[in-house]
Amino acid sequence: MRREHGTPRPGWEKTIEGQGLAYHRLAHPEGLSRPYWDESVHYVFSMDEVDALEEQVEELHRMCLSAAEHVVSAGRFADFAIPKWAAEEVARSWERRDPYLYGRFDLRYDGTGPAKLLEYNADTPTSLVESSVVQWYWLQDVHPGDDQWNSVHERLVDRWRELHLPPGPTHFAFTNMDETGEEAMTVAYLQETAEQAGRETCAVAMEDIGWDALNRRFVDLDERMIRSAFKLYPWEWMLADDFGRQAVRHSTWIEPLWKALLSNKALLAVLWELYPGHPNLLPAYLDGPRDLTSYIAKPLLGREGASMRVVTPGGVESTPGSYGREGYVHQGFEALPSFEGQRPVLGAWVVGDAAAGLGIRETSGLITDDTSSFVPHRIEQP
Template sequence: MRRQASTRRDGWEKTVEEQGLAYHRSAHPVHLARPYWDEGVHYVFGMDEVLDLERQVEELHAMCLEAVEHVIASGRQGDFAIPAWARPEVEASWRRRDPHVFGRFDLRYDGRGPAKLLEYNADTPTSLVESSVVQWFWLKDVHPGDDQWNSIHERLVQRWRELPLQSGPAHFAWTNMDETGEEAMTLGYLQETAEQAGLVTAAVAMEDVGWDARALRFVDMENRVIRTLCKLYPWEWAVADPFGPRAVAQQVSMTWIEPLWKMLLSNKALLAVLWEMYPGHPNLLPAYLDGPRDLPAHIVKPLLGREGAGMRVVTPAGTQSTEGDYGAEGHVYQEFRELPDFDGWRPVLGAWVVGDEAAGLGIRETSGLITDDTSSFVPHRIA
């Protein structure tokens, strides 16, 4: 693994926008000189290195599924701040093995040792368009003879074909709260992969999903019953909304992507449970729910935090924190290891899982200790 300078393509801004990255300006803080999509640099991997990372990712995913079983069997959903009324339905969703499509691991990796799990974005993973599409076309334009860890698109199409979906259109729902356009473009891309798999689809805003009181079903603006709903609206938000009990009660009659049981994987309490189950595992960092214990350097993460908000890094040299409204739900205390330094920039590897298989890689860089919404996405290749 090495970081290498690149020459940006002429008119790259228009190119990436035409490929679906229409939000590369709006989703990035305007005061930053560095663009969100930065093809002025990229990372280079060896094939053996990527094959080994694929193995590690699939092992982590299998461990996470074992952790879901452990949490449910031992009655520990309360550690994940899941409301008591929703816990039986989370368990039922898992027992049915309600189908899942995709997720993204965030990993610390320096090219020398095992990757370390930082978190699992298993319910509402983003950076999908840039990982699957935009960096692939960059590779074809700039390094056509090289390869890339990227079978995301093909695996998504195949995964939609595998799902036992009910008849009728599959609905893809964004929320009007997203002013950047990232959520709409991500769901639009997912909808495209579903259509390539042969599904009939429809787009709808979450705010426009209605309730048919007679049929006791969710409907769209044309009063069509919604039988499959793919969303990026987090389950922890949904269960707290007025329609939450209805959504939870509809688990049997609808297919939700992602399913309700993914609440247990998208929650950072998972990190502590994994460390309990697999202490000393080379892909894990020590993590606890009751405090930092004997960790001299640790990071305090809200269980439901997003984009690096509300975190606190504590080291013998001092404390750094980020602003955010998360944390009322509780925290996890994870050993802190600085992200590796490549020319003053620190990458986080976003390793994608589709179904139960490793599918590709996206890389975000930051100059600080915490990867937040100021990070930039950079492409990669396999030499």
């Protein structure tokens, strides 16, 4: 694994916008000199490294499914801040094995040892368009003789064919609260993969979904019944909404309700309980840092690196935010590796149960947040 420099393609902005990354100008806070999509640098991996990472990611995925089984069997919903009224429905969703599509592991990796799990974005992961589509076309334009860890698109299409969903169109739901367009483009891309798999689809805003109390069903603006829906809208928001009690019992949602267990950072502590000392895990506890001298406190339901606190013998570093009401997990802290002063976090995609590809975000800080930039990667041919 190494970081290399290159010359951006002429007109790269229009190129990536035409490939779906229309939100790249708005994906960053104002005032940053570095663009969100940065093809002036990229990372290079060997095939052996990628093969090893694929095996580790699929093992982590299996471990997470075992952790979900443990949480349901032991009734540990309070550790995940699941409302009491929803706990039984989460259990039922798991016991039914409600269908699931994809997720993204965030990993610490420097090329010299096993990857370390930082968190699992199992409910509403983004950076999908740039991982699946945009960096693939960059590879074809700039390094056509090399490969890339990227079968995301093909696996998504195949996964849609595998899913057993109710008859009728599958709705694809985004939220009108999305100010950058990232969520709308992600949902549109996933809708396209479903259509390529032969599924009938239609788009809808979450805010436009209605509850037909007489017939006890969700409907869209045309009064069509919503039998199945992909939603880029986290379950903790749905459970807090007025229609949350109906949502857990009606319609097939992707991602399913049981993914609320895997998208919650309490998962990190449960994994450490079940697999203490595992080479792909960092120590993590729900009741405090215990004997950790360096740790990071992460809100159970935080996003974009907000409301975190890094504690080391050298001091304390915090990020602003309003998360944390539900509690925190305390995870052993190992700084992301530094490559020329930039720290990459590897976003490893899982589609169904298979490792599917890689997206890399990097930042100069200790915590990857909304100021990070996405950079492409390639696999060097021997």
